[in-house]
Amino acid sequence: MKRVAIVAVLVLAAAALGLWRSNGGVRQGLSRVVGAAGREEQGDLKEEIRKTFELQPGARVEITGINGKVDVETSDTKTAEVYVLRTAGSRDAMNRREVTVEQTATGLIVKGRQVSHGFFEHLFGTKANEDVTIKAPRAIVLAIRGVNGHVTSGDVDGAIEAKGINGKVELGAANDAAELTGINGNVSVGLNKLGNVGARVSGINGNIELRLGNELNADLIAKGMNGSVRSEISNVTVDKDEYGSHYTAKIGSGGSAITISGINGNVRLTRTVLAATTTEKKAPETAGTAGTAGSKAETKSGGKSSEK
DSSP: OHHHHHHHHHHHHHHHHHHHHSTTSHHHHHHHHHTOTTOOTTSOEEEEEEEEEEOOTTEEEEEEEESSOEEEEEESOSEEEEEEEEEESSHHHHHTEEEEEEEOSSEEEEEEEEOOOOHHHHHHSOOOEEEEEEEEESSEEEEEEEEOSOEEEOOOSSOEEEEEEOSOEEEEEESSOEEEEEEOSOEEEEESOOOTTOEEEEEEOSOEEEEEOTTOOEEEEEEEESSOEEEOSTTOOEEEOTTSSOEEEEETTOOEEEEEEEESSOEEEEEOOOOOSSOSSOOOOOSSOOOSTTOOEEEEETTEEEEO
């Protein structure tokens, strides 16, 4: 009798879980109830943030905690133009997150964060989304962390860092160092030159393309692979041990280390394609002209604009 009761409880639990996950099920109904207060019925809300900054060569541009896609376009300029498009299904959802864009002593930071952590809001409430587009100088260090969305960038003269990304990552070429860790998606990154720090790629759940510059001198070591490493470059040969999970390659005359570990996917070595002086994609038009640091900053919400 006791076993029958246990089986009955498990069956009911499975049925409840199925209803919970189904479209139009219990979760959606509760979500409507919890989010009813203060909800605006006229459709998705939108808010825009536009800012322009003057950056010194070698400045650090950091984007962190973004729930949406990130696109960093680089060119031979001294200004950074930041455009953030925020969307949400309700005013409550919009207010539960915030995005700040600030100039720091060392560069620029764009940061998204959750400001309300109510239990029922977290379970049932709609979430705000923010897409970030930055037109930046090429002479920067680029750090992108904690992004839930597609990430793209142009070439930079300094180092590139990408950590904790849930989405596809397509990066331009680094000319000093590179670190890519904790990425759930396919990765493509260029390595033109490497300093003593070298490059580290680890904890990637996806395929990887390393685009190597003609003047790059490095030693590649890959281990802990659930996949293979192969070269599509005529003068770069990949050697592997008898077990097939440890790979090495000498690039150019050898030098800085490129270490690859903990990869659930395949790694391809290709040649870097020389980029144009500016990226071809066009970012949304930004307000004002570039000038002094933070010369113009505009936020638009619900079709109305206000200066910040």
